[in-house]
Amino acid sequence: MSFAIFATAIISAMLINNVILMQFLGICPFLGVSKKSSAAIGMSAAVLFVMVIASAVTYTLYDLVLYQYGIPYISTIAFILVIASLVQFVEMFIKKTSKSLYKSLGIYLPLITTNCAILGVSEGNITNIWTKTIPYWEGLLIAVTTALGTGLGFGLIIFAFSSIREKLEASNVPDAWKGVPISLVVAGIMSLAFLGLAGII
Amino acid sequence: MEFLVPVLLIGGLVSLYIGSYMLNKRIPIPEECKVIVDEEKCTTCHISTCSNKK
Amino acid sequence: MSKKENFLKGFLKENPIFVFLLGMCPALAVTATFETSLGMGLLVVFVLTSSNIVVSAVKKWIPHDVRTPAYIVIIATFVTVVGMVTEAYALDLYLALGVFIPLIVVNCLILGRAEAFASKNTVVDSAIDGIGMGLGFTFALVVIGILREFLATGGIMYGVYLPFFVDAPITIFSLDMIINLFTNGFVISDYGLKVFSLPPGAFIALGIILAVFQFKKARKDRKAAIAKMERIAELKRVALEKKKQAALKLAKAGGK
Numbered sequence: 102m103s104f105a106i107f108a109t110a111i112i113s114a115m116l117i118n119n120v121i122l123m124q125f126l127g128i129c130p131f132l133g134v135s136k137k138s139s140a141a142i143g144m145s146a147a148v149l150f151v152m153v154i155a156s157a158v159t160y161t162l163y164d165l166v167l168y169q170y171g172i173p174y175i176s177t178i179a180f181i182l183v184i185a186s187l188v189q190f191v192e193m194f195i196k197k198t199s200k201s202l203y204k205s206l207g208i209y210l211p212l213i214t215t216n217c218a219i220l221g222v223s224e225g226n227i228t229n230i231w232t233k234t235i236p237y238w239e240g241l242l243i244a245v246t247t248a249l250g251t252g253l254g255f256g257l258i259i260f261a262f263s264s265i266r267e268k269l270e271a272s273n274v275p276d277a278w279k280g281v282p283i284s285l286v287v288a289g290i291m292s293l294a295f296l297g298l299a300g301i302i
Numbered sequence: 303m304e305f306l307v308p309v310l311l312i313g314g315l316v317s318l319y320i321g322s323y324m325l326n327k328r329i330p331i332p333e334e335c336k337v338i339v340d341e342e343k344c345t346t347c348h349i350s351t352c353s354n355k356k
Numbered sequence: 357m358s359k360k361e362n363f364l365k366g367f368l369k370e371n372p373i374f375v376f377l378l379g380m381c382p383a384l385a386v387t388a389t390f391e392t393s394l395g396m397g398l399l400v401v402f403v404l405t406s407s408n409i410v411v412s413a414v415k416k417w418i419p420h421d422v423r424t425p426a427y428i429v430i431i432a433t434f435v436t437v438v439g440m441v442t443e444a445y446a447l448d449l450y451l452a453l454g455v456f457i458p459l460i461v462v463n464c465l466i467l468g469r470a471e472a473f474a475s476k477n478t479v480v481d482s483a484i485d486g487i488g489m490g491l492g493f494t495f496a497l498v499v500i501g502i503l504r505e506f507l508a509t510g511g512i513m514y515g516v517y518l519p520f521f522v523d524a525p526i527t528i529f530s531l532d533m534i535i536n537l538f539t540n541g542f543v544i545s546d547y548g549l550k551v552f553s554l555p556p557g558a559f560i561a562l563g564i565i566l567a568v569f570q571f572k573k574a575r576k577d578r579k580a581a582i583a584k585m586e587r588i589a590e591l592k593r594v595a596l597e598k599k600k601q602a603a604l605k606l607a608k609a610g611g612k
Binding site for chain 1 (some may be wrong): 377380381384385425428429432433435436439440454455458459461462464467551554555556557558559560562563564566567568570571574
């Protein structure tokens with residue numbers, strides 16, 4: 102186990118297998134929230150935070166409970182319940198502690214339960230990282246690093262896209278393409294650019 | 303007794319979720335944030351439930 | 357709303373993907389070929405119909421405060437069932453869809469229908485709504501899938517992922533058949549737009565289809581606006597005529 106594994110995990114999760122442009126997870130917030138830059142930053146911070154905690158908890162649950170008792174088939178139900186209650190606890194905690202934090206970050210938390218990116222990363226960790234032989238701590242560290250990279254990649258794309266959106270608002274787009282269609286085409290071109298990063302590792 | 307493990311696990315997780323959901327609902331949203339919360343809900347994926355409320 | 361209207365509304369008028377933009381994740385991710393789109397659509401039909409039936413059947417016993425958790429548990433149960441059945445009978449489809457089978461749980465469409473329709477209507481209506489909306493979703497996925505596979509390979513294949521009704525993969529349609537009437541040994545897939553089977557093509561293809569929908573809707577709206585203006589002009593003309601006649605009558609009466 103070396104540092105190179107983590108560097109590879111974080112770069113590949115953030116740039117090469119970008120969560121929005123390559124894996125198509127979290128398209129809803131991508132098209133919905135990214136109209137304003139401030140909302141984009143709040144949303145991506147909330148997603149990053151919940152994603153890291155959720156992947157640590159679900160990986161632990163899978164390795165130490167579900168696999169040990171031979172019931173990995175209930176992982177979908179268990180994961181969605183864990184993520185949903187986690188979101189509730191985090192929201193409750195933020196609501197109680199800090200009003201300004203709630204205003205900038207907490208208001209996006211109720212939308213996160215039905216965000217595919219969180220559940221997608223948790224399930225992806227099990228299929229891509231978990232094996233019968235990998236030690237618990239090593240797997241957990243790689244899973245958390247992957248989640249961190251994925252969250253950063255999510256924030257990067259959503260923020261870049263919100264800036265493009267602000268430009269698009271002012272430009273003269275044909276009526277039929279206004280709104281979502283032109284956004285999707287812009288996303289396609291961004292995705293084409295990210296396809297070129299596949300060779301950096 | 304093996305079959306009880308998944309049943310108990312799912313039962314526990316469901317009650318954990320419902321408990322946290324109820325606790326969270328009991329804590330009121332700070333007054334000044336209410337407008338923003340509704341607005342954000344309507345502009346993202348909850349379009350269907352949002353139009354229903356109107 | 358009649359039962360037939362309830363069934364048909366999901367196809368064009370209230371299409372989940374083309375009109376409401378719900379469930380965009382699978383609409384982009386699994387539509388690289390016609391077959392994966394069809395398979396995903398059918399799984400969603402099953403989950404949506406069963407969850408709608410169960411939600412509408414138990415709606416009396418679910419307290420209003422905890423309805424969202426209850427719906428999520430019901431949906432997750434059916435998704436697990438569907439995942440197991442797919443793994444048993446269509447392993448290639450299961451491997452091709454991968455993480456997007458468990459992700460049906462968080463598909464906005466299913467939770468949205470449970471909340472907006474099934475929790476307020478009878479079991480039969482909810483079942484019809486589930487089948488109709490699910491088939492509308494399937495229709496949208498299949499349209500995107502056919503467009504992408506056709507642009508990428510120049511033909512439509514069946515039997516690679518869904519091993520039902522055929523023994524070996526067959527080509528349903530291919531441009532080669534037409535072109536080879538005039539030339540010899542021409543293979544269209546050498547000249548396909550490969551980008552449409554890759555992630556960028558998904559965004560661009562869906563963008564094109566949504567633009568077509570928006571164009572049609574704008575034209576319809578414009579026509580309706582013109583018709584409304586004409587109707588108002590007609591009404592104004594009639595009213596003016598009446599006024600004139602009344603004035604004429606008044607003048608005649610005054611003349612007497």
